[in-house]
Amino acid sequence: MPDIGRRVWVIPGGRIPFPAHGAEPEFAGFDQLCVLNATDETAEVRVDVYYEDAEPVGPYLIPVGARRIRQVRLNDLIDPEAIRLDRPYGCLVRSPVPVVVQFLRQDTRLPGALGLATTLAYPA
Amino acid sequence: MPDIGRRVWVIPGGRIPFPAHGAEPEFAGFDQLCVLNATDETAEVRVDVYYEDAEPVGPYLIPVGARRIRQVRLNDLIDPEAIRLDRPYGCLVRSPVPVVVQFLRQDTRLPGALGLATTLAYPA
């Protein structure tokens, strides 16, 4: 199944929630990219991060194996540099093979509350 | 109305929340696939489940009657095997007739809080 998905995906609405409340790691605040690679090749996914007040930073490399998914917290990307918490950003996700990308946020800034939001990324 | 929808849909961001708090079954934690079949034939929907660290498992069979919807909790799929709670996964949904697929999560891991998130699946 080589043609399931697209090679370029976009998320404009990133902002890693900070601070977090509750036990770690399950109630950490995070933004997450979820990638499904249905092809028979590893997808060497590359993410560029866009900001309101600076040039884009990247690429961040996220390999996703053949016939595998990967769910990566943006908080965990540190090379070439960490994404500052609570800073607005967007993502441009590129893959040499077709993949599907979904965005998920878990927001635990308010003690006792759980904000959850998701959307597919935009397939460009 | 035979042509409403698509035959292949993808959700990369699955993870059945665990544990749950509150009365069962209404406050169970779950991931759900919602399928609408507007055609005049039963849709024999097949779901393959993708993981981060193992080959895909499936197909799970979900028949959806002609001119019917079906809302299935992934938690309830047990054949060929149950999807482990709190484990990242993705879904590839295929149907011989066009359908529309939406994904919904209810997260009650935090007592007194209700996380709710939804998105259409990606029509491949």
Next chain:
Amino acid sequence: MPDIGRRVWVIPGGRIPFPAHGAEPEFAGFDQLCVLNATDETAEVRVDVYYEDAEPVGPYLIPVGARRIRQVRLNDLIDPEAIRLDRPYGCLVRSPVPVVVQFLRQDTRLPGALGLATTLAYPA
């Protein structure tokens, strides 16, 4: 701007939350269809409601004026019949002129919690 949007939209994941907690009407539980009509004609929107265990019911009529939006709680549709609370359903939305349709749920079944979820409908 006559060509903004589509004439057929689908939402598979309906279920009006019940019961609700908190002051009415602002904390009622509801599913909502949000329609934007950018054309210069009234959109006579027609909604058919699909179920898991019964034939579709409709059409429900929702006129949306020229250059207007309309946000309708499914709870408020009563002709040809009310949609039963807490019952799974899906919607097929048709309009003679192009419109855009978004789905929104507010879930207040858990006292002190607020579940909110939204997605575009699927443009068929």
Next chain:
Amino acid sequence: MPDIGRRVWVIPGGRIPFPAHGAEPEFAGFDQLCVLNATDETAEVRVDVYYEDAEPVGPYLIPVGARRIRQVRLNDLIDPEAIRLDRPYGCLVRSPVPVVVQFLRQDTRLPGALGLATTLAYPA
């Protein structure tokens, strides 16, 4: 990368939550437009706001620099006029260069709860 995105985007389901609870500005209630401009030109984004009971108002001007994102709370748009809180509205977003648009709502009307919802806008 000049062709990432679209020039017209639509959100039918706007309604700025009111009142808000919790510390400002982080727990304000808001609707937000998130725009990513991957092109090498500033995007002079124009937003028209549609209502249930009045003619559209606009354009609101939101410049988004080359290779930049911008996340704008609808609450902060005041020219040609503020969007009244708790009033249903929709948005038509136009850009002379391709961009990607996401909608995000933060709802803090219920003390101690956090409603979060997001979706891509509809690319017309």
